[in-house]
Amino acid sequence: MEPKQFKVAVVGATGAVGNLMVRVLEERSFPVGELKLLASARSVGKTLPFRGADMPVEELTEDSFEGVQVALFSAGGSVSRKFAPVAAGAGAVVIDNSSAFRMDPEVPLVVPEVNPQAAFSHKGIIANPNCSTIQMVVALKPIQDAVGISRIVVTTFQAVSGTGKRAIEELRLQVSDIVNGREPKREVYPHQIAFNCLPQIGPFLDSGFTEEEMKMVNETRKIFDDPEIRVCATTVRVPVFYGHSESVNIETRKPLSPEEARRLLEGAPGVKVVDRPAVSVYPMPIDAAGTDDTFVGRIRRDPSVENGLAMWVVADNIRKGAASNAVQIAETLLDGGRL
């Protein structure tokens, strides 16, 4: 019997994440029988390489999803709100990278290493969590399972690729202008990002938190299915191209030594422990870039609180934080016989 092949659509194929979804489908040998690359009308005429061929980009319309079995969306919330129900209505399973459906109680929010079973309850749409949430819950899952986590205080160092291609170009141009003595220009961010830190990702809410920070609170609770877990996040954009870093302080419900935490993490799916501080070995964004793993290091007791642990968590924000996690959700469905 021939192995089953699937008709897969990538919506937003010309964006930083969409582009990478196509590459990850190829790298991870997802059984793509037919690939549809969808984007707005102005991208028609472009092509993307897939398995040695140049695949044309087509315009996204209401009729784009005929026969599509898996639709990976990464074209922003408004495109998802309009077209994800269309794709699902045409029979596809939508895996949506936008925030449009993440907190919808009817829509599972899935990180395959953490809550794969949630994917099976979908009603046509599965949401891919926010990048900064994904790597944190991958790293904390074995600890949550073993002893329970009561509180998380997290500060992020987020790469510009999370904003998209134009932000990558903006950082590159700004550093080039500055080292050559020219005045840097800015278009994407409200302030210069080169050689700077911006304590803002996304719009602010009345509480003083940003939307990005509240995603880390609400998505963590949903993915862990634990409404009691308390999270305080500070999310910061830094002049890094690829790879988000997170300084994470947790309080566990029962005691857990750093050695036990390290042992749990060493056995956890999707996690690589990189923790030999004596020889300056710890996770860094330049090493995480291009991989699908979540790297954890600097695991130590936080002596400022009972049952406290501190750690440093790094992952490629557009791979594990977006494209790869989406493809892994499709693999979860496939492996579970749900495609």
Add this chain to the structure above:
Amino acid sequence: MEPKQFKVAVVGATGAVGNLMVRVLEERSFPVGELKLLASARSVGKTLPFRGADMPVEELTEDSFEGVQVALFSAGGSVSRKFAPVAAGAGAVVIDNSSAFRMDPEVPLVVPEVNPQAAFSHKGIIANPNCSTIQMVVALKPIQDAVGISRIVVTTFQAVSGTGKRAIEELRLQVSDIVNGREPKREVYPHQIAFNCLPQIGPFLDSGFTEEEMKMVNETRKIFDDPEIRVCATTVRVPVFYGHSESVNIETRKPLSPEEARRLLEGAPGVKVVDRPAVSVYPMPIDAAGTDDTFVGRIRRDPSVENGLAMWVVADNIRKGAASNAVQIAETLLDGGRL
């Protein structure tokens, strides 16, 4: 009567901080009658500008401190350990920017906005705290006074200028190499700093914390004269030239609303509240660079704990974090009639 003038020595005058000490003495119109610039033999022949003149750099020797009344040291711990007692023995008040004497119970550790009176008990040497500690205690002082602080969780984003001139040059060369497609070289840091984050500042201890992190713990306790205050720090080097940023979560002993905290901070010496998130106004290192203030923003309730507050604190690490704080200590002595 002529205003009193002082013979001032700057030890390590050709370094990033020493150089700036000379500029800050001039900028703040410290009553310098005679200035001695001291450095190692290999800097002899160099000059530094001071009040329109080119001042020669002299070799630091045991005989350098005759008649010196104020000696600002910034030449590393070993130079301080050897020469600070010599200068003090010759009658100078030493204000030492190294970590050599900071935890010595005989040596006051002073931030003029926080514990100026401690300066008056010196026995010849006063220690200038670590850069990342100074800005944090300036920002937390009014809150500590009003309601008490029981716990601090802090993550830092530290500029390369804290490491010195060679690190500034290394970041500049690395970004230039990378944007021009060349392989970056590294000499100062164990890993590439351009477009990266290094979760290591200083050597590691057996506990898994770095020396820099423990400075924030121990110096905060000493400056606040509060051995009960619990601190957990994660210190990170980021590709920024000037200005350290800090994500600070605190638990207070009594309740304090974000509005009350903001009001206290607005009245605090050395603090500028920059906190209008709705229009993307918050502290950033590129704005703090070149100033002597500590900027505080993103002041909000931390809802993950009782009596929790979160904030974002930025200052110029080699000005307020080093050179300016040292000169302000000298001003404190002067204003207190102790010079």
